[in-house]
Amino acid sequence: MHDLSIVTDTLRTILTGAINASPVFGGGPPPFSVAVSGQHPETPAGGSDCELNLYLFHIAPDKFLANSFWTQAAQSGGSGGKQPVAFEPLCLDLWYMLSARAQSSYVQEQQVLGIAMQAFHEHATVKLPTPTPLPSPVAPSEVTLTLETPTFDELSRLWQGLGLPLRTTAQYRVTVVFLTPPDLPPPAPPVTSVNLVSAPTDPPADPSLPRLLSTRRTVNYVLPGPANKIFQQSPASTAPAPAGVGGQVFELDALMLADTDHVRLVSYDSNGVATETDVTATWKVPLTLPYPTPPARGVPFLLRPPAGTATPAGRYELVVTRPSEPGWRSNAVPISIAPWIDPSGGPLLTASGAGIYTFAVRNVATSGASLRLGTVELTRIASGATPDPGEWQCSGGSLITFAAPENLPAGNHQIGLRVADVEADPALWAVV
Incomplete structure (x- = not known):
């Protein structure tokens, strides 16, 4: 919303409807003319027996929502050299004076003022024909209408500042009104790389035994266009695709693996009971062996679930065992089996x-x-x-x-x- 008069006109509509259908006058309009004005009280509406005045006399920021719409994207300032705060809605509280003035009858003033206060009492929440702030606007938006309790001294000084005689006055606060920015800054560019930093752990008791780090796979697929899309996935997710289909091989990221090590797939039932299955013979992708010189940090392990695997889709773990070390078992790393x-x-x-x-x-x-x-x-x-x-x-x-x-x-x-x-x-x- 960019126009504060929308709030005033919405409140005036409520007052006008209440006056024209009040039980005070038998459910119909009053027997005298009433003008509902949003002008300064000094300016009479003219041509009516009684004037009901709703005047916006004070505006202040809402301190509770001042920084609720902060976004990282707005910090760049967007285009046109705008400051970041320009992309946050301005959250405001509006204060209104509600007063009545009749040409010749205090009864008319008090009847109209009483009807108006009852109408506002029945509309503690007011809907405005404007959307809520971006980026997810919802229409209509809502504000709350609250009867304030200023002191007599505060009202006296207010009417004195207006240069007018004191009238019977009710003071209302409308909150929260959003003056929204016309647009948002451009979205941040997509993530091109991710760096993962971890804290060091205690060194293994035997550094010659394997230590698993993660599973990693290069995912490659074709977008409409067509255009190729490639990204690295860790932990890996793989599927039992047909034998002639590539792209499902993943690497077991580890230290100190040997060609003779065995890979075991760990699954858990609904009670948390683990079951291990040796998948070395069916999952391991053959490499050129033997190595002329075994890598100092261990040999690479490439794995792929075979096309005829009976492993259903779900989340699993992989561990490594070494036949020459009976009873030894490595730490576990996650792997997902996908459709x-x-x-x-x-x-x-x-x-x-x-x-x-x-x-x-x-x-x-x-x-x-x-x-x-x-x-x-x-x-x-x-x-x-x-x-x-x-x-x-x-x-x-x-x-x-x-x-x-x-x-x-x-x-x-x-x-x-x-x-x-x-x-x-x-x-x-x-x-x-």
Whole structure:
């Protein structure tokens, strides 16, 4: 909002409606003319028997919300050399004087003033036809209307400052009124790199034994355009894609690994009981061996869940054991097993003539799975059923069909697949 008179006019509308429908006058307008004015009390409305005056006489900042809209983006000052404070809404409290003056009858003054105060009492919260501040404006906005209790001395000095005789007066405070900036600073540029700093830990009892640091994977997918998108992911998330599909190999970041070490996958049931499975033979990606000289910090381990793995989507851990050290076990690092979306024919996916979209997947469970178009989540139905708008189904855990919601705007919407709270790599965008 940029116009304070909107507040005054909204309050005047409340007063006018109350006077014209008051039970004091039998539910209709009064038998004398009343003007509801927002002018300075010195300026009479003219042509009416009684004037009800609502005058904005004081404005002050609201100290409770003064810094509530601070943003990092605003600190740059935006364009045009504006200072950061220019992008924060101005939070104000407004003080009004409510008084009445009749030409010849104190009864008219007091009747009108009483009706006005009762109307304000019934409207402790007032809606304004303006939105709340950016960046998430909501219309209408709301303010509160409070009857203040100034002292007689304060009111006397106020009327003396106006140069007018003292009148019967009620004082009201309207809070909080936002004078919003016309625009916001441009958004901050996207993050291009992340640095992770950690505190040192106690040195291992035997520095020759492996120590796991994390899992790391390079994610590579195609955006509409088309355009390639590459980023590093740690901890890693991988999926049991078909053998001919690349991109699911991840590295076990560690120190002092040897070729003969074994990798074990750790899963937990609902009671927190751990189960370990040796996945060395099925997950380890062969490297050129032997090394001419073993690396001083250990050999690299590349891993990938095989296409026929029975490991369902979810969150797991990896540990390492050494056959030459019976009973020894390394620390654990996290790894997520994700569902997989077949990107074939993508990245844009179009519907059939019946409005049905179809694409291949892997590792989609019968429960705990969700499908989204952008941020809109679809409703899952029974396997094999024909989806209506806003519904999806998965046949045999390998083929998903869905229909877009009816109110979804036209455009390309990313298909998001999540199983057991693990997200599949981006692969397809539905053309709506």
